Amino acid sequence: MISDSRPAPISKDEHADRIARLRTAMQAAGADAILLGSTTSLSYFTGLIWHASERLVGALITADxxxxxxxxxxxxKIETLERIDGDIAAWEEHENAAALVARLLGREKTLALDDALPFFVYSALARQIAPERLIDGGPLISALRAVKSPAEIALMQYAMDATLEVHKRVHALIEPGIRASDVVQFIDETHRALCGSGSTFAICSFGAATSLPHGVDDDQTYAEGDIILVDTGTIVGGYQSDMTRTYVKAEPAAEFARIWAIEREAQQAVFDAAKPGVAAETLDDAARRVIAAHGLGPDYQLPGLPHRAGHGLGMDIHETPFIVRGNTTPLVSGMCFSNEPMIVVPDRFGVRLEDIIHMGESGPVWFTKPGKSPTEPFA
Incomplete structure (x- = not known):
């Protein structure tokens, strides 16, 4: 149920604390400054929201x-927008923005770069600053962003509650003859009505199209008995929600019910494996062990799980930590990630049950509780 009290936005004090921690990380990495682009990291650290274009808009952060x-x-315009205090260094249309950054940085200094900056920014900077003095700022940024504060988790919970309610209303809406595009429009309108923001994405698939993880481009029409997959999310205060349900609104076929139960077992195995200090890849391994034990897979083979078991969630819909083989990042309190070890039966159907976890001090916590059965998609 959606709370009547919308969480407060991220405060300027929290933004200031993030920058203080970024400066500590810069010093440890041997960076004299970091350049943020028109990315979610700019908003994360400064509060300024700016959409990327061919013109460089960002922030240069040094030790002081x-x-x-x-x-x-x-x-x-920037002067009117929410942001923490800072000077504004401007460049005219005929001037070189990269040269401005180089002047502000100073000679022989090392510059860390926001890993979401486009290549054209990097190439312009590399003509002004020796490439060996340009380093990847991604690890600095992602390590900070991966651990959510209570204020961030509250915003995500509000967004998740809204998306759960949307899913419930979609379940009631779907009847024979409805088009997938009608469902997608309804999802967007309902998100807006509930939390003031539309869908950041919405997938509605019927029948065999559910075997394609990201759906089809064609506009499908629901027929009685079709398998239904709905995957959607919204954004509240800059923070994302993400949830998938797969179900039928009739007596399920035996094979669908079997695969649904395996999927739910694999999803629970991911949750149970999510212990503080364990490597992120351990969770992916846990899902695949369940799937292989039922004669599916192994590895990425189909029928089975064709992709990672989950992804981090926050200001971006996909961010660290990724729940995938080879990721040895240890889980710590505050990390948030999806749990979605989808099972695909090619050309027949797919089952994805996706709920989001946040790590507490003693273990994992569901933002939303998993579905109950192939015909009861909500706890």
Whole structure:
């Protein structure tokens, strides 16, 4: 159920604390400064929301300064937007934004780069700053962003509650003859009504199309007895929700019911494996052991699980930590990630049950409780 009290947005004090921790990480990595682009990391650290274009807008953070980088004609707009305090260093249309960054950085200094910056920004910087002094700032950023604060988790919980209610209303809505596009439109409208933000994405698949993890481009029509897969999310205060349900609204075929039960068992195995300090890949392994024990797979073979068992969630719909083989990152309190070890039976159907976990001090916590059965998609 959605709370009547919407969580507060991230405060300026929390943004300031994030920058303080970023500066500590920069020092440990031997970086004199870090350049953030028009990415969610810019919003994460400074509160400024700006959509990327061919013009560089971002922030240069050093040990003792914060300078927003922007075209001169956008300065008046930036001054009106929510952000923490900092100078604004402007460049005119005929000037080189990378040269401005280089001047602010200073000679012989090392610059860490937001890993979501586009290549054209990097290539321009590399003509102004020796490439060996440009380092990957992604590990610094992702390590901080991966651990959510109570304020972030509250925003995500509110968004997840809204998306759960959307799923419930979709379940009641779907009847023979309805088109997938009608469902997608309903999802967006209902998200907006519940939390003020539309869907960041929405997938509605029927029948054999459920075997394609991200659906089909064709507009399908639901027929009685079809398998239904709905995957959607929204955004609240900059933070994402993400949830998938797969079910039928009739007596399930025996094979679908069998695969649904294996999927739910694999999902529970991921949850049970999510202990503080264990490597992220351990959770993927747990799902695959269940699936293989039932004669599916192994590895990425089909019928079975064709992709990772989950992904981090926060300001981006996919972010660290990724629940995938080879990821030895230890789980710590505050990490948030999806649990979705989808099982695909090619050309017949797929079953994805996706709920989000956040790590507590003593173990995993569901944002939303898993589905109950092939015909009862909600706990």
């Amino acid at each position: 300064s914060l300078s927003y980088i922007a075209p001169a004609f956008e300065v008046s």
